[in-house]
Amino acid sequence: MELKRKANNLIFATGCLVLLSGLAVFAGVRQARRPVGQVIVTIGNEFNNYFISEREVTALLTRNGNQQLEGAHPEDLDLKALEARLKAHSFVKEAQVYRDLAGNLHADVRQNRPIARLVHADTRLDSYLDAEGKKLPLSSLFTARVVPISRLGGGPLQAGFFQDSTGSQYLEFLRYIDEHPFWRAQVAEVFIGPNGKVSFTQQVGDQRIEFGFPENISEKFAKLMVFYRQIPPVLGWDTYHRVNVEFKDQIICE
Numbered sequence: 001m002e003l004k005r006k007a008n009n010l011i012f013a014t015g016c017l018v019l020l021s022g023l024a025v026f027a028g029v030r031q032a033r034r035p036v037g038q039v040i041v042t043i044g045n046e047f048n049n050y051f052i053s054e055r056e057v058t059a060l061l062t063r064n065g066n067q068q069l070e071g072a073h074p075e076d077l078d079l080k081a082l083e084a085r086l087k088a089h090s091f092v093k094e095a096q097v098y099r100d101l102a103g104n105l106h107a108d109v110r111q112n113r114p115i116a117r118l119v120h121a122d123t124r125l126d127s128y129l130d131a132e133g134k135k136l137p138l139s140s141l142f143t144a145r146v147v148p149i150s151r152l153g154g155g156p157l158q159a160g161f162f163q164d165s166t167g168s169q170y171l172e173f174l175r176y177i178d179e180h181p182f183w184r185a186q187v188a189e190v191f192i193g194p195n196g197k198v199s200f201t202q203q204v205g206d207q208r209i210e211f212g213f214p215e216n217i218s219e220k221f222a223k224l225m226v227f228y229r230q231i232p233p234v235l236g237w238d239t240y241h242r243v244n245v246e247f248k249d250q251i252i253c254e
Contacts, residue, residue: 034103036072044110050142051091051111060085061097061107069105082107090136112136115178116190118157119150127159131178133171135159147177147200149190157192166196173198173214176221183221197246205237207253212246220245227251 039061041054061082062069069077079097086095086109094110114128114136128136128144135158151157162171170192177183177190188201198211211220223245231239231253244252 034074036069036074036077036099036105037103039069039105039107042106042108044108047111047113049091049111049113049144051139051144052089052109053141056089056141057086057107057109060089074099077105091139114144114146116146116174117144117148118159119148119189120156125156129159129162129171129174131171131175133159133162133168147174147184147187147190149174149192152191152193152199169214170198173211173217176217180221205232207237207240207243210242210244210246212244216248223251227253 039058041057043052043054043057059065061067077099079099082097083095086092086097086107091112092109093112096106096108098106100106112130115131116129118127118129118135120126126138128138128146129149130136149157161167162174174190177187186203188203190198190200192198196213198214200209200211202209209224224243227243227245240253242252242254244250244254
């Protein structure tokens with residue numbers, strides 16, 4: 001009797017599984033044949049950047065309205081091509097285009113994010129730099145609050161500089177600033193001297209910080225934090241105008 005009950009339960013469970021599978025296949029076939037309903041754009045904005053708008057994403061998907069997506073038949077859609085169209089935009093880091101069971105077309109976009117601004121004598125030639133050392137154009141939609149960086153007494157910095165073996169150290173320096181909220185708020189402008197040494201100005205304090213070459217980065221910023229905690233509270237922020245942290249185990253103030 002017990003064996004018969006188990007057999008019946010197994011048959012019932014198998015029947016339910018077959019029924020559910022059949023319903024899923026039916027729903028999938030029905031969805032695959034359904035024309036596109038709405039085009040739904042979602043832009044990830046975890047860093048409060050606004051470099052690309054929903055309208056601009058829609059314009060990219062539709063080739064500025066020349067390719068109608070709403071009402072389009074599934075066989076006329078190339079989802080990978082639509083994704084590639086979005087990824088070609090400078091400020092799109094990742095993009096995924098897919099359809100839901102209701103037939104709507106979804107475009108989920110994650111924005112690229114600058115960590116610095118490459119400053120030129122002619123500000124119209126300025127550009128952004130992302131965390132991978134790649135150049136990003138300025139945007140008419142949004143201005144990022146990132147640290148400006150320029151070369152002292154020389155030509156403008158090019159984005160390609162940050163991708164070779166030497167320039168990658170400077171990129172690591174900029175990443176460090178970007179990844180630490182205190183330094184991101186405190187560092188006002190970064191300069192690379194003719195000798196390759198880094199210096200920067202601050203948002204609070206008149207001291208020019210001489211950092212040296214971009215090596216032992218965390219140790220040098222730790223020394224600078226020691227200066228902030230011990231010197232200005234006692235002597236005032238205007239006592240020194242130059243602080244050098246480039247030498248091991250030393251803080252030079254003048």
